[in-house]
Amino acid sequence: MxxxxxxxxxxxxxxxxxxxxxxxxxxxxxxxxxxxxxxxxxxxxxxxxxxxxxxxxxxxxxxxxxxxxxxxxxxxxxxxxxxxxxxxxxxxxxxxxxxxxxxxxxxxxxxxxxxxLAPPELVAAFEHWMQIHRGVKPSTLITYRQHVMDLLSSLDPQPEQFNATKLHGFILTYAKRNGRAVAQTRVKAARMFLRFLIATERCQPGLDAAIPTIAEWRLASLPRYLPPADVERVLEACNGARPIDIRDKAILLLLARLGLRASDVASLKFDDIDWLHGTFTVIGKSRHEAKLPLPQDVGDAILNYLRQARPSVNDVYVFITAVAPWEPITRNVVKHVATRAIRRAGVEALSFGSHIFRHSAATGLLRQGASLQVIGEVLRHRSIDTTALYAKVDIGLLQQVIRPWPGATSC
Missing domain, CATH: 1.10.150 (DNA polymerase; domain 1)
Structure with a gap:
């Protein structure tokens, strides 16, 4: 050979x-x-x-x-x-x-x-427990892993020796040295690990309450989105004939038309698509399954990719890397595709990446008259509080949802 x-x-x-x-x-x-x-x-x-x-x-x-x-x-x-x-x-x-x-x-x-880098036996047991009882995705567990291993190395490898003072100090020390977002991830990882330890009788009950909460003011900022005209400019700028262009166009349409997360696109499988009924299934956070409509232009773009551009590999995932080794794309690839497309179109954006299309889809629906409940269902939010962020881009809707100041007349 x-x-x-x-x-x-x-x-x-x-x-x-x-x-x-x-x-x-x-x-x-x-x-x-x-x-x-x-x-x-x-x-x-x-x-x-x-x-x-x-x-x-x-x-x-x-x-x-x-x-x-x-x-x-x-x-x-x-x-x-x-x-x-x-x-x-x-x-x-x-x-x-x-x-x-x-x-x-x-x-x-x-x-x-x-x-x-293989996790210790206790960490592996925690990850297995999270998958079975919480439906957490492996990608999330990998994110949690280092935080949990840091906890064990910083405090004590024997969880029965944990106490509230040590746990509180572990989180506060990290929060002082790092940004809010990553500190919140450490809080989530530590809290879930302690709940696992408590459920399996490996540490004292109630220690999960010793993990302090990192301050977060929900709805404190505006959602970053692209106007509909800019979204269309991005899509039009991705009309090349190369295999990577054809693939990226299908990915961008899934993001722009349906507001999918990057992980939703990367994890799309052939069995998830029902071509006969024009729908497809998405398995989101916590293994929550939802069936969504497949718009005509999105379906056409996926079909064009499968016929013209997808490498001939035997894999259950729809989207494959554009260069060898041929393997399923990751959510980071989806984010890179979105960033590259926005820059190529010359669109000025407050942020880049795939999530800006999710915000854009939501604000577009809002301005077309959709209710927050409908938008929450499309984006598969588990709480209306999450969807409430988009009310801030519509003054008329804000006037409907805010409470008048006691004793004051309505504007």
Whole structure:
């Protein structure tokens, strides 16, 4: 199989005779299936060969990789000036080694570069409990993980030793050094972890009440949104014929027409779409399932992507990365698509990213006469208080919802 990438027989024979030899053909086949082109595969093979040779010299074993080994290899590349390319990107040696370790992990169950990041048994039990009893998404649990591990390392690895004073100080110290948003995330993570400990009888009851609340003044700011004309300018600026343009147009229409979250778009699967009835299912926060209408232009854009631009990979997710390795996109990709589209259209916005389309969809509905209850249902808010933010962009609606000052006449 290497004959496609290396023409010299001596070169191929040397690679096959080395420590990476038994893995070369299946690794090459794995790269082909992931959508890499010929030149990219050749470079990645060189990186894999270099990594395996380094492992042999270092006395390592390809069947027992862990983060410490990976970090040492990166240090080795850095000392040789081969960690990064001329433009600051990771070199072919790094990328080849990275893909090779991913291949080993997929084929042999080897935990390669992130072994040391595996959560402790107690944290893993907490994450399992959150998924079963709270329906929390894995992406949220990953966000919580570091906060929970910090709590255990800062206080005591034995939860039965926790007390209200320690917990209170842990949160306040962090809040003084960090912004409000990230401090609130730590509060949520710590509180949920304590509720898990209490439910499983691992700590004293009532300790979750010791976690202080970070002050937040709801509805204190205006929603940042784009006027309808600017939304259309963004969509019109994404009419290219390249596969990535076709994909991005479908993503942007889902954001603009339906106000979906970035995670909603990234997690859309083929089974979620009911083409016959023109609907699709979204599984949002806390595993809440909702069926939404599929507008004609949105459906047409998705269908065009599936027919003209989607890579031929066997995956249940609708949207796939535009370059190899071909795999489902993440919510960060969706955010990047939205930011890039706004900038390309030359639209001046107070903020960028995918969420501005969600705010834009809501304010557009409001100005078309939709009630806050209807908007809340479209955006799948669990509380009308969340939707009330959009009342601030409509003076007429504000006059209906605010209470008159006692003894004063109405304006």
């Amino acid at each position: 290497l004959t496609t990438y290396f023409t010299r027989p001596a070169t191929r024979a040397g690679y096959y005779a080395g420590p990476v030899g038994p893995y070369l053909d299946p690794f090459t086949d794995w790269l082909v299936k992931r959508g890499y082109c010929k030149d990219a595969i050749r470079h990645l093979l060189l990186g894999a060969v270099g990594f395996a040779n380094w492992m042999q010299v270092a006395g390592g074993d390809l069947t027992s990789l862990h983060e410490g080994v990976w970090n040492t290899f990166c240090d080795h590349l850095a000392k040789q000036g081969r960690l990064h390319g001329t433009k600051g990107q990771h070199s072919i040696y790094w990328r080849g080694a990275k893909q090779f370790t991913e291949f080993l992990r997929a084929q042999q169950g080897i935990v390669a570069t992130k072994a040391a």
